[in-house]
Amino acid sequence: MENVLTKTRKELLEDLPLGIKQLFTSITHLKEGEKVLVITDENKKEIGEFVYKYAKEFFETTMMVMPTREGHGAEPTEAVRAAMNNCDVAFGATTYSMYHSKARLDASKNGRLRWVGLQDYALHMFEKGGLTADFDEVKEVIDRVSEYYQGNTFKLTAPGGTNMVCSVKGRKPVFDYGTSREPGSASFPPNAEVALGPVEGTANGVLVFDGSIPHPLLNLLDEPVICKVENGFITEITGGREADILRKILADFNDPTVYNIAELGLGLNKENYLCGHMAPDEGSLGNIHIGIGKNLNFGGHVDSPLHLDLVIKDVTVVIDDCSLMKDGELLV
Structure with missing residues (x-):
């Protein structure tokens, strides 16, 4: 985690749920000054709000809520699409995966976005299991x-x-x-x-x-x-x-x-x-x-x-x- 966050913030990270800490450090290498976007929908607001609660304490963070899409790979709203092209890290805390959507593919190809799919998440996943790896x-x-x-x-x-x-x-x-x-x-x-x-x-x-x-x-x-x-x-x-x-x-x-x-x-x-x-x-x-x-x-x-x-x-x-x-x- 060296050179990712200041010492003070590193110390604060120790109080976070382990999975949240992993998202901000070993998974994304987020740095001070970077812009974070949390995308969620009506069915997964609990997850989106959980990530947003901690991200906003460390980074310039915006959360957007959109209607639940019809399936994996479906396109987000136009407002979400635009926001994906103006952030450094986007957490997709949605019901269905946006990984295969054209919006995600285009935003990643633009060269700035680091995409982290959190679709189909449950709160217990932040405390045990794969995120502890x-x-x-x-x-x-x-x-x-x-x-x-x-x-x-x-x-x-x-x-x-x-x-x-x-x-x-x-x-x-x-x-x-x-x-x-x-x-x-x-x-x-x-x-x-x-x-x-x-x-x-x-x-x-x-x-x-x-x-x-x-x-x-x-x-x-x-x-x-x-x-x-x-x-x-x-x-x-x-x-x-x-x-x-x-x-x-x-x-x-x-x-x-x-x-x-x-x-x-x-x-x-x-x-x-x-x-x-x-x-x-x-x-x-x-x-x-x-x-x-x-x-x-x-x-x-x-x-x-x-x-x-x-x-x-x-x-x-x-x-x-x-x-x-x-x-x-x-x-x-």
Whole structure:
């Protein structure tokens, strides 16, 4: 934390909730004089106000409240879009993720913004779990794994019945270190992952989601949701009540792109655990999340109105002839 805050402010930080302190220091390296924007919505005002309460004591901070959007990747209001281009760090304390929105992408490309997604947060996440991690250590793990997380053929299996193969030829790893320290960077702490975008049209097999589906209507799963995958798209969803909910969520978009297999995201933060919230679930070590819908951030060309992640537990991952993980245990 050297050269990030004055000594007096460092001392004051010791009284903050651990997760809040991490947001201001090791995650963003916020400095005196920088402008902070807290974006929230009607459903997550408690989280937005919690972050704002502490941020305003240290930094020039503005909070904006907008109507809750319709899903992950949806665009914010025009006023929020404009504000994102006039701040140093933005905390997105919203119901749905803005990471894949054009507004966030454009603001990050402008070169100033450091984006921190706090979507689907709960207050307990500021006290325990993934936000307590050593994020320098997390970065070392991600960098090590990423060397192996690329190739031609990706094979995914899991004890729950998952068995899918796809091509990742020409696709490069995408990282989320859980930190946004440099201008233009974006993260979703305490998520920490390395991800690949499957080549469109190549995924085939069965995906059995038995961890969670981070969505307000679903979250931790009581029973598996089974998805048949053909030529890059989910073609059939079976299971119980939760499968019915997912089927309706996707059908309501009336857009075939929402069924696209978009992302293979391997969680690598050992302090995370499945708790029904997006960041810790997606970044939990030993599990993988399959993103469906929009894949523009992963080297693809599918611009869908949705990007939704679904978690599979205790996975085995083989790329070409390299076994990276077996039954949730990291091998590289």
